[in-house]
Amino acid sequence: MSTASIVTRSLTKSYSSLTALDSFNLEVDRGSIFGMLGPNGAGKTTLIRILTTLMRQSSGEASIEGFDTLLSGREIRRVIGVVSQENSLDRYLTARENLELHARLHGMERRFYKTRIDELLELMGLTGRQQDFPDTFSGGMQRRLVIARALVHKPQVLFLDEPTTGLDPQSRRTVWEYVRSLAGSMTIFLTTHYLEEAEHLCDRIAIMDHGRLITVGSIQELKDRLSGATIYEIEFSGDGATHYAALLGSMSCVMNISRMENKVTVTLECWECLSEIVTALNGAPVRRILLKERTLEDVFISLTGKKVRE
Amino acid sequence: MLKGSMAIWLRDMLILRRSIFSELFAVVAYPLTIYMAFGIGMQGYIGLVDGAPYSLFIAPGLITMTAVNAAYNESVWSLWFHRRVQFTIESYRVTPVSVSEIVIAKIFTGFTHGIIKGCAVGLVIFSITPFRFPIENLLQYFLFLIPGSALFSCAGIISGTIMDKPETIGKVEAVLVMPLIFMSGLFFPLSSYPQPFISWVRLLPTTALFEGARSALIAGEMLSVSALQVTLSAIITFIMAVYIFRYKMSE
Ligand SMILES: Nc1ncnc2c1ncn2[C@@H]1O[C@H](COP(=O)(O)OP(=O)(O)OP(=O)(O)O)[C@@H](O)[C@H]1O
Ligand SMILES: [Mg+2]
Numbered sequence: 001m002s003t004a005s006i007v008t009r010s011l012t013k014s015y016s017s018l019t020a021l022d023s024f025n026l027e028v029d030r031g032s033i034f035g036m037l038g039p040n041g042a043g044k045t046t047l048i049r050i051l052t053t054l055m056r057q058s059s060g061e062a063s064i065e066g067f068d069t070l071l072s073g074r075e076i077r078r079v080i081g082v083v084s085q086e087n088s089l090d091r092y093l094t095a096r097e098n099l100e101l102h103a104r105l106h107g108m109e110r111r112f113y114k115t116r117i118d119e120l121l122e123l124m125g126l127t128g129r130q131q132d133f134p135d136t137f138s139g140g141m142q143r144r145l146v147i148a149r150a151l152v153h154k155p156q157v158l159f160l161d162e163p164t165t166g167l168d169p170q171s172r173r174t175v176w177e178y179v180r181s182l183a184g185s186m187t188i189f190l191t192t193h194y195l196e197e198a199e200h201l202c203d204r205i206a207i208m209d210h211g212r213l214i215t216v217g218s219i220q221e222l223k224d225r226l227s228g229a230t231i232y233e234i235e236f237s238g239d240g241a242t243h244y245a246a247l248l249g250s251m252s253c254v255m256n257i258s259r260m261e262n263k264v265t266v267t268l269e270c271w272e273c274l275s276e277i278v279t280a281l282n283g284a285p286v287r288r289i290l291l292k293e294r295t296l297e298d299v300f301i302s303l304t305g306k307k308v309r310e
Numbered sequence: 311m312l313k314g315s316m317a318i319w320l321r322d323m324l325i326l327r328r329s330i331f332s333e334l335f336a337v338v339a340y341p342l343t344i345y346m347a348f349g350i351g352m353q354g355y356i357g358l359v360d361g362a363p364y365s366l367f368i369a370p371g372l373i374t375m376t377a378v379n380a381a382y383n384e385s386v387w388s389l390w391f392h393r394r395v396q397f398t399i400e401s402y403r404v405t406p407v408s409v410s411e412i413v414i415a416k417i418f419t420g421f422t423h424g425i426i427k428g429c430a431v432g433l434v435i436f437s438i439t440p441f442r443f444p445i446e447n448l449l450q451y452f453l454f455l456i457p458g459s460a461l462f463s464c465a466g467i468i469s470g471t472i473m474d475k476p477e478t479i480g481k482v483e484a485v486l487v488m489p490l491i492f493m494s495g496l497f498f499p500l501s502s503y504p505q506p507f508i509s510w511v512r513l514l515p516t517t518a519l520f521e522g523a524r525s526a527l528i529a530g531e532m533l534s535v536s537a538l539q540v541t542l543s544a545i546i547t548f549i550m551a552v553y554i555f556r557y558k559m560s561e
Pocket of ligand 2: 044
């Protein structure tokens with residue numbers, strides 16, 4: 001058997017006039033954590049829906065663990081776990097009953113799923129709340145319960161569609177920890193808007209937009225592709241901004257410069273150039289200098305030369 | 311093959327069990343009010359209808375109406391809710407359970423609601439009113455109540471599959487379902503219709519259902535053709551419901 005768990009070939013999906021997925025070619029290694037990054041409307045959910053057999057593609061092929069999505073839906077659904085973008089918990093069932101129903105839908109017998117569910121509730125930190133209804137849970141707890149539900153039948157491939165969107169930073173980190181703890185035991189395919197999330201969790205990352213795959217690689221590879229450019233925002237007090245913007249703009253290590261009132265944003269070739277800048281700013285009314293975090297936007301700009309959305 | 315259906319149906323029954331008292335209370339109130347108003351309040355003015363006191367005449371129809379209404383309502387709202395609000399149908403669909411198993415489970419749930427609620431109303435009417443019928447007539451009556459509830463459950467599934475907006479569901483119920491039930495001789499004998507109308511009204515499966523149910527329960531007379539008509543309609547609607555649901559899910 002090949003080492004690829006998920007394979008797509010020229011996978012295309014059109015909704016009447018809109019092409020949501022455009023000749024998508026992808027391979028995801030078995031046992032890896034793979035992150036699909038893309039802005040709103042990129043086609044991430046569409047891709048997951050096709051891979052999880054909820055939707056049929058318009059053309060092309062996709063397979064999970066060697067099973068074709070069009071021909072062997074049931075076989076695929078036996079080996080996958082799915083955490084969808086919308087919360088799909090049953091609010092009329094308790095946390096535990098939600099998991100039990102899912103186990104039964106997978107044809108598991110009570111004596112097998114009982115201990116499995118105990119384990120999962122423990123793992124996700126929900127044991128104390130198992131008799132409560134999901135309505136009474138925080139967003140992070142609900143998310144963890146959905147993840148637990150997707151794991152009841154010990155899937156070989158786990159799909160997570162934006163697992164932490166809408167969660168506060170702390171709940172996000174908790175979810176990350178749980179996902180990380182699964183690493184190696186199964187293939188994990190997740191989608192996200194957050195570069196930080198992908199960076200924290202994934203072995204490999206792909207970036208997509210407008211239904212097209214833009215790039216795939218390990219974190220290191222993508223970072224290398226970003227070149228060494230770093231961006232700083234310098235805020236002046238008073239009206240020194242115009243003068244210093246002109247001065248900095250004439251320096252050779254400054255690749256790009258822009259000014260918004262008293263804030264000047266400079267893109268430097270490499271972080272080593274910073275000392276030159278600091279020297280040039282000697283005596284200037286600088287209020288503060290910020291290193292701008294790398295965002296999905298920056299990766300986009302550097303890879304495609306334009307912003308994510310105009 | 312139907313293991314998945316069983317799991318989903320058991321889930322629905324668990325929910326029903328949890329709220330059985332409030333459900334029954336709500337479902338019994340409506341037909342009972344009608345029974346009081348028409349069967350008792352109007353009885354003196356109406357007298358005998360087709361040889362039976364009016365309160366007796368309408369009782370089987372009220373029981374049947376409760377059953378089919380409950381079946382329809384449960385199916386239509388539950389399908390809409392699980393599909394559009396809670397996305398539970400989607401969570402079922404990423405398990406090895408087939409789409410047909412899901413829809414069959416939902417049809418059975420609606421059907422069960424119909425039977426249980428119909429029987430509850432029957433019991434209440436039986437215990438607090440002078441309405442009496444020979445107990446052995448029940449068997450024949452069930453030959454109508456069962457396919458009737460199935461028919462309405464399937465119809466509810468179809469509505470809940472096609473309609474995405476709750477207000478549309480409400481309108482269809484007001485414009486189609488309730489008139490269909492009321493026009494089928496629930497409160498008056500078919501002979502009240504103008505002659506040319508009658509043969510048309512008889513084509514409706516609901517007419518066969520209400521006429522047949524009444525004659526089975528009160529007179530102990532089995533209208534086999536009517537029973538067949540209801541059963542056939544139920545089978546056809548069942549096939550349509552499964553087909554339409556599958557089609558919608560494959561979109
Ligand atoms: N059922 C549908 N009918 C028509 N168009 C659709 C449908 N579902 C999605 N689309 C369109 O397809 C494109 C891709 O949508 P998709 O939901 O896959 O994006 P996404 O990357 O998951 O976005 P988000 O980050 O907002 O979840 C969007 O332009 C969307 O409007
Ligand atoms: Mg999405």
